[in-house]
Amino acid sequence: xxxxxxxxxxxxxxxxxxxxxxxxxxxxxxxxxxxxxxxxxxxxxxxxxxxxxxxxxxxxxxxxxxxxxxxxxxxxxxxxxxxxxxxxxxxxxxxxxxxxxxxxxxxxxxxxxxxxxxxxxxxxxxxxxxxxxxxxxxxxxxxxxxxxxxxxxxxxxxxxxxxxxxxxxxxxxxxxxxxxxxxxxxxxxxxxxxxxxxxxxxxxxxxxxxxxxxxxxxxxxxxxxxxxxxxxxxxxxx
Numbered sequence: 001x002x003x004x005x006x007x008x009x010x011x012x013x014x015x016x017x018x019x020x021x022x023x024x025x026x027x028x029x030x031x032x033x034x035x036x037x038x039x040x041x042x043x044x045x046x047x048x049x050x051x052x053x054x055x056x057x058x059x060x061x062x063x064x065x066x067x068x069x070x071x072x073x074x075x076x077x078x079x080x081x082x083x084x085x086x087x088x089x090x091x092x093x094x095x096x097x098x099x100x101x102x103x104x105x106x107x108x109x110x111x112x113x114x115x116x117x118x119x120x121x122x123x124x125x126x127x128x129x130x131x132x133x134x135x136x137x138x139x140x141x142x143x144x145x146x147x148x149x150x151x152x153x154x155x156x157x158x159x160x161x162x163x164x165x166x167x168x169x170x171x172x173x174x175x176x177x178x179x180x181x182x183x184x185x186x187x188x189x190x191x192x193x194x195x196x197x198x199x200x201x202x203x204x205x206x207x208x209x210x211x212x213x214x215x216x217x218x219x220x221x222x223x224x225x226x227x228x229x230x231x232x233x234x235x236x237x238x
Contacts, residue, residue: 001025001026001046001047001112001115001116002025002026002028002044002045002046002047003020003025003026003027003028003045003046003047003048003049003112004027004028004030004041004042004045004047004048004049005017005020005027005028005029005030005048005049005050006029006030006048006049006050006051006054006059006062007029007049007050007051007078008051008054009051013029014029016049016105016108017029019105023109023112025112028041028045030042042066042069042071042073043069043071045071045073045145046073046074046115046144046145047073047074047075047076047112047115048066048073048074048075048076049076049078049108050062050063050075050076050077050078051077051078051079052077052079052082052086052090053079053080059077059079060086060089060093063075063090063093063095064093067093070148071145071148072143072144072145072146072147072148073143073145074096074097074115074142074143074144074145075093075095075096075097075142075143076097076098076099076108076111077090077095077097077098077099078098078099078100078101078103078108079098079099079100079101080100080101081100082098082100094142094143094204096140096142097111097142099111115142115144118141118142118144118231119144119145119146121136121231122136122138122144122146122200123146125198125200125229126170126198126200131198131229133226133227133228133229134193134194134195134196134197134198134199134227135190135193135198135199135200135201135223135227135228135229136198136199136200136201136228136229136231137200137201137203137210137224137228137229137230137231138200138201138202138203138231139203139204139205139206139207139210139230139231139232140203140204140205140206140207140232141202141231147172147202149170150169150170150171150172150200151169151170151171151172152171152172152173152174153171153172153173154173155173155174155175155176155180155186158173158186158189159185159189161189163192163193163194163197164194166197170198170200171199171200172199172200172201172202173199173200173201173202174202174203175201175202175203175204175205176203176204178205178209178210178213181210181213181217181220182213182217182220184219187219187220187223188219190223190227191222191223191226191227193227201228206232207230207232210224210230
């Protein structure tokens with residue numbers, strides 16, 4: 001993978017870079033000041049490893065800036081003793097991975113392998129014509145670069161989408177709340193997806209919330225059982 005690294009401890013940054021290169025990753029040390037980050041340095045990256053404490057609020061500012069650019073970067077925050085306020089801010093920014101310093105490289109390696117596994121699952125779903133189901137429902141999945149190549153369908157536009165006339169472009173829908181799945185018309189629209197079309201539903205819900213809703217919502221339960229492969233945040237596929 002192509003990995004960017006923003007870290008003000010040069011000794012640590014260079015040591016981590018050397019380890020990542022040994023693991024066959026491409027690694028780039030980037031300027032830590034948000035005003036000097038160049039878009040062409042960032043947009044080809046898959047992952048950005050960043051120390052949140054870079055002086056003032058630079059770490060948070062950088063993540064905010066890059067989120068607005070919709071680059072679909074996976075952020076991995078490495079930092080010493082993050083307080084609850086920092087954790088809450090990162091949660092609001094949908095940053096899934098936080099590693100506290102000092103850490104063993106194996107912790108980072110597990111995360112990088114998980115990101116690669118998510119990518120493999122999505123690519124396999126989109127490219128394997130033998131799949132019995134045609135909706136991939138992802139719960140609590142981090143931003144991954146592969147979504148940049150997919151067409152996003154806004155939930156408010158779903159009613160007017162004609163799935164039959166969709167071209168070969170692969171699409172995804174971001175589901176923000178559980179209430180969306182309680183909307184009968186949305187469920188029926190998803191049920192109407194032709195078997196020769198594929199769609200990804202990306203949601204921040206966790207697997208337990210979704211299963212609990214299926215117990216009371218028979219339409220959602222039917223959709224999940226008949227049409228969906230369900231991928232949870234623990235990389236279980238069902």
